[in-house]
Amino acid sequence: MxxxxxxxxxxxxxxxxxxxxxxxxxxxxxxxxxxxxxxxxxxxxxxxxxxxxxxxxxxxxxxxxxxxxxxxxxxxxxxxxxxxxxxxxxxxxxxxxxxxxxxxxxxxxxxxxxxxxxxxxxxxxxxxxxxxxxxxxxxxxxxxxxxxxxxxxxxxxxxxxxxxxxxxxxxxxxVNLSRHPLESYPQDDGTVRLIYIARIIKDKGIEEMMVAAKVIHQKYPFFTCDIAGFIGEDVYESQLAEYSASGAGTYLGFQKDIHSLIKRSHAVVLPSYHLEGIANVLLEGASAGRPVLSTDHIGCRDTFDDGISGIMFAPRSVDTLIEAIERFINLPYDQKISMGLAGRKKVEREFxxxxxxxxxxxxxxxxxx
Missing domain, CATH: 3.40.50.2000 (Glycogen Phosphorylase B;)
Incomplete structure (x- = not known):
């Protein structure tokens, strides 16, 4: 045959x-x-x-x-x-x-x-x-x-x-569990580093992300949120340059090695209201043992359990995104680790x-x- x-x-x-x-x-x-x-x-x-x-x-x-x-x-x-x-x-x-x-x-x-x-x-x-x-x-x-x-x-x-x-x-x-292995949580060095990874378009919440991150950085200077992804809408090129200059984080451009970005971060954030299937970057973040902060939106909320492996907030809302980031910042270090481990277990079980x-x-x- x-x-x-x-x-x-x-x-x-x-x-x-x-x-x-x-x-x-x-x-x-x-x-x-x-x-x-x-x-x-x-x-x-x-x-x-x-x-x-x-x-x-x-x-x-x-x-x-x-x-x-x-x-x-x-x-x-x-x-x-x-x-x-x-x-x-x-x-x-x-x-x-x-x-x-x-x-x-x-x-x-x-x-x-x-x-x-x-x-x-x-x-x-x-x-x-x-x-x-x-x-x-x-x-x-x-x-x-x-x-x-x-x-x-x-x-x-x-x-x-x-x-x-x-x-x-x-x-x-x-998610490939071996390609995105569980990683040791970053050391408690007094900083909080988030990573946003997505195609740079409005529906992925990039505007809300930049505004919220700048507000949080002003209040908590030890906080940063780097942004990685291909610019899908040209209007954001100058805005991302301004964002990088603000000190709230750095626009890293398109990156192929997503895992390394996740590994060095304390959490993955995605304020998307895009018509996702399932948001892969949230699965990859959870697989590496990182808490995820994302929206109460189909394709995002499916990837984590609110308060257990991540923190949920309303889509299209800068205020609730700021609240979610502050809530994460104020979690005890051990609780951040536990949240990441819970995400890994969920991914192993379901994804x-x-x-x-x-x-x-x-x-x-x-x-x-």
């Missing part, structure tokens, strides 16, 4: 490395041949060394040009025709839609993963109607659609995008990436039977 052929479509090779590497490794270990397609970058060599083949398809993940998007569809069509995969796994919105359309047309089984809803689905406008229609068509015959929280699951059912039989709820993307890998293997095996 020839080995099963798996094709994986995504908009980003780094995404596959950061969040899907364990699934790819498991597929290779099972004897499958694995082909990857995404815009190319320097991570491709790693995957080729691992044993995958790579088929670059260049496109802008957020581009709305219909002719460019049609080009992605045609390239996917040619690729699937060429490889003749037994199963196609799709990640990220464009790959889900255009990969799904191709799979439906060519009668190739598809497994899709939705990592959140995004503005395109939540804004009541023409774009929403177009995206809804495309998803319904693309997912009509999809074998499994993984959804990361109960809000997204209900949305897909209510809008007739998927059926109950297709829809599978999983705990986000999970181990092996849970996600096993769900994928079950979905692939079901198709191959």
């Amino acid at each position: 020839s080995p099963k052929k798996i094709l994986i479509l995504s908009n980003d090779v780094d995404y596959l490395y950061t969040l899907r590497l364990e699934t790819i490794e498991k597929l290779l270990q099972s004897g499958a041949s694995v082909a990857l397609s995404a815009p190319s970058n320097d991570r491709v060599a790693f995957f080729e060394k691992l044993g995958c083949t790579f088929h670059p398809i260049e496109f802008s993940p957020r581009g709305k040009n219909p002719f460019s998007n049609l080009g992605v569809l045609l390239k996917y069509f040619k690729l699937v025709k060429k490889i003749k995969p037994d199963v196609v796994l799709t990640y990220t919105i464009k790959s889900n839609i255009y990969g799904g359309l191709v799979c439906r047309l060519l009668k190739v089984p598809q497994i899709a993963n939705m990592t959140g809803l995004g503005k395109a689905l939540m804004d009541d406008n023409l774009i929403q109607k177009v995206v809804l229609s495309l998803l319904r068509i693309a997912f009509k015959k999809t074998r499994t659609v993984f959804l990361q929280n109960t809000r997204d699951l209900q949305y897909f059912l209510d809008h007739s995008i998927t059926t109950k039989e297709q829809s599978v709820l999983i705990p986000g993307s999970g 181990d990436r092996e849970i996600i890998v096993n769900e994928y293997m079950k979905a692939v095996d079901k198709i191959m039977q």
Whole structure:
């Protein structure tokens, strides 16, 4: 019997490395041949060394040009025709839609993963109607659609995008417990260092974060909050420079080594009201034994237990964010450590990436039977 052929479509090779590497490794270990397609970058060599083949398809993940998007569809069509995969796994919105359309047309089984809803689905406008229609068509015959929280699951059912039989709820993307090991808590040296890691956009609470951190730093000069992430909205470039000059923290730019940033910090903070699936950085922070401070917002509140492994505050609220940070600052050192350890235990119990890998293997095996 020839080995099963798996094709994986995504908009980003780094995404596959950061969040899907364990699934790819498991597929290779099972004897499958694995082909990857995404815009190319320097991570491709790693995957080729691992044993995958790579088929670059260049496109802008957020581009709305219909002719460019049609080009992605045609390239996917040619690729699937060429490889003749037994199963196609799709990640990220464009790959889900255009990969799904191709799979439906060519009668190739598809497994899709939705990592959140995004503005395109939540804004009541023409774009929403177009995206809804495309998803319904693309997912009509999809074998499994993984959804990361109960809000997204209900949305897909209510809008007739998927059926109950297709829809599978999983705990986000999970976290690799060995890649994000439990770390010793920073020494009690009289400072409190928070880290904010996210794409720099309004919905991730960057404005609230900068205002709150500057207020707290004025009151508690030993407090800082560094900020790391790719600037997704240009308006924040000058604001981040001003923030760094204030002394409240440093804008570190985009960083690949997230774990080191978490390791040197006392807690991870994310004042997001973005339409998250599950906020991965909060899982990674908790996995390293750091308390998390985040919003009472789906995709964030799921990752911690308020008062036990983190501190919750209202979304879009500078005042409650300030209160949460002050509450954290005033916790005894031993309680900060205990909070971080409780987060690690929760992640081990509920968000181990092996849970996600096993769900994928079950979905692939079901198709191959």
